[in-house]
Amino acid sequence: MTDKSLITKAARLSVAPMMDWTDRHCRxxxxxxxxxxxxxxxxxxxxxxxRGGAMHLLDYSPEEHPVALQLGGSDPQELAQAARLGxxxxxxxxxxxxGCPSDRVQSGTFGAVLMKDPALVARCCAAMRRAVxxxxxxxxxxxVDDQDPEEVLPEFLAQVIAVGIERVTVHARKAWLxxxxxxxxxxxxxxxxxxxxxxxxxxxxxxxxxxxxxxxLVQAEEFLDRGLDGVMIGRAAYHQPxxxxxAADRRVFGRPGPDTTAExxxxxxLPYIEAHLSSGGRLNQITRHMLGLFxxxxxxxxWRRVLSEGAHKPDAGPELVERALSEIVTPAAA
Ligand SMILES: Cc1cc2nc3c(=O)[nH]c(=O)nc-3n(C[C@H](O)[C@H](O)[C@H](O)COP(=O)(O)O)c2cc1C
Numbered sequence: 507m508t509d510k511s512l513i514t515k516a517a518r519l520s521v522a523p524m525m526d527w528t529d530r531h532c533r534x535x536x537x538x539x540x541x542x543x544x545x546x547x548x549x550x551x552x553x554x555x556x557r558g559g560a561m562h563l564l565d566y567s568p569e570e571h572p573v574a575l576q577l578g579g580s581d582p583q584e585l586a587q588a589a590r591l592g593x594x595x596x597x598x599x600x601x602x603x604x605g606c607p608s609d610r611v612q613s614g615t616f617g618a619v620l621m622k623d624p625a626l627v628a629r630c631c632a633a634m635r636r637a638v639x640x641x642x643x644x645x646x647x648x649x650v651d652d653q654d655p656e657e658v659l660p661e662f663l664a665q666v667i668a669v670g671i672e673r674v675t676v677h678a679r680k681a682w683l684x685x686x687x688x689x690x691x692x693x694x695x696x697x698x699x700x701x702x703x704x705x706x707x708x709x710x711x712x713x714x715x716x717x718x719x720x721x722x723l724v725q726a727e728e729f730l731d732r733g734l735d736g737v738m739i740g741r742a743a744y745h746q747p748x749x750x751x752x753a754a755d756r757r758v759f760g761r762p763g764p765d766t767t768a769e770x771x772x773x774x775x776l777p778y779i780e781a782h783l784s785s786g787g788r789l790n791q792i793t794r795h796m797l798g799l800f801x802x803x804x805x806x807x808x809w810r811r812v813l814s815e816g817a818h819k820p821d822a823g824p825e826l827v828e829r830a831l832s833e834i835v836t837p838a839a840a
Contacts (some may be wrong), residue, residue, distance in 0.1 A: 508572045508598045508627045510641055514713060516544035516572045516757035517673060519726060519758045521751075522686040522717060522740030523549055523576040523601070525644070532795040534571045534778055536743065539751035542759040545573045546738075549603045552579030552588035564595040567778075570657060576645070577608065579618035580626060582633035589634040589642065600634055602627070604646040607681040607691040618681035620689075621650045621658060624665040632669040643673040645717070645738075648701055649680045655701055663709055673713035678702045692718075692741075698728075706733055723750060723757055727756035730758070745798045746772075768799040772831050776824050783823055792815035793827065800834050 508516075521528060521536050523546035528536075530825040533545045547566070554560045566573060575592040577600060579585045604838040606617030615617035620627050627644070634642045648655035649667055665672060687692055702716045715736030716729050719804055726737040745751045755761040766774075779792055793813045800806040812830035816822050 513544065513574075513598050513641060514570050514648060514673065515759070516542055517715060517736040518730065519754050520544035520546060520574075520675070520715065520736060520738045521602070522738045524740055524744060527744050528740070529795075530566045530570065531778075531782070531792040532744070533573060534567055535771060535795055536747060536751055536793075537570055538774040539747055539766055539768075540754040542755045542761060543601075543751060545570055545631075547573065547575050547597075547602060549576045549606060549616075550588070552577050552581065552584045555588045555591050556584045561591070564592065564597075566595075566597075572598045574601050574643070576601040576603050577634075578603045580615040580620055580623075580630060582626075582629045582717050586633040586637035587631050588663045590637045593638040593640050593662045595638065599641045599643055599677075600638060601643045601645055602630060602634065604644055605681065606756075607683060607686070607688045617652050618647050619657050619683060621647055621653065621662060621681075624649065624658075624662040627662070628669045629664040631666050631671050635670050642671060643675070644671055645675040645677065645693050646678050647679065647681045648698055651680070653680070655680065655698060659701060659705060660708055663712065665703060667712060672711075673715070673735075675715040675717050675736070676702050676705065676714055677839065678718045686767055693746055703732060703734065707734075710715060727757060744795075746801045747795075748799050749801065768803075769831065769834065769836070772796070772799065772827060776827065779827065788818070788820075789822040789824075789826065791814060793817040805833065805834040 524748045525548045528548055536545055550563045575597040577585055580832050592600050597631045603617055604620045631642055649658040661730050676695045678699050681691050682695055697719050706714050713735040715738050716734050717738035720726055720737055721742040729737050739750055752765045756765055797810045800809050816826045
């Protein structure tokens, strides 16, 4: 378990939980680009752990720290048990998902629909906090459907703060639970950053991170300069990991340079890839997260093509990654 003050510091910049994207391999790549940022798992539902016994969902590598486990669910006791399992697995933080737009899955209610029941969210948080020593945090929206965010968000935050939650990330748009797909729900409801900024004024001691539509480190720095405590980046960090993360340690955390280049991150991935392959894994399970590493650089298309065409083949190994890397033109030579 990493010290709480270190996690709080790491939360100045985090990579968002993203199902099917921020799996353990993706997180190792991100960690090689930024040693300071906070990384989130994909959402794991509490029922999958507690009723389903799917403990493999908690697997991660030690180099991922600081790393937070995101849970989905709405049953306080089940979430408490799942949080305990997360703590036992060594996670640094447990985060409750109150933002995912799918309101029901087989395993029950979770996600953004819980914005309608802040008292239940508070009970869930209280139960999780009682169950673990590590920090419990919340990721939420500004509201759902026809709710008025101006009323709903402060009420929601007040209720979770009242049960001891000290850190929240707000995806600064509503989720429209009727009529939009989860993907549309990440783009169509308008962003309201000002509302999130005002929440910092209302709850000055809450550690507040903003999420949604942030596509550059400059934009992230602006939010921090304006007084927010943290910035969480999702899709941009996934699609252009080097652009978002390689300068983060220096620019966001004040660590002396030099920045880790995309090439260095690839080199650092090679032993991890070797280990994955020798334990029976496939190359493309890792390289699928690396396709955007050189986005915008000469040779990026070749990099993507070599990996996309070759990495699924049964005998594909680290030499394919090295060959793809040789297609990249270094800035000095470009
Ligand atoms: C493929 C994908 C999967 C996601 N899965 C989750 C999830 O499991 N839990 C969650 O809280 N948010 C999830 N999100 C939402 C992101 O965490 C984030 O809130 C959203 O993408 C907005 O941030 P961005 O504009 O920086 O991408 C997902 C987003 C994407 C693109």
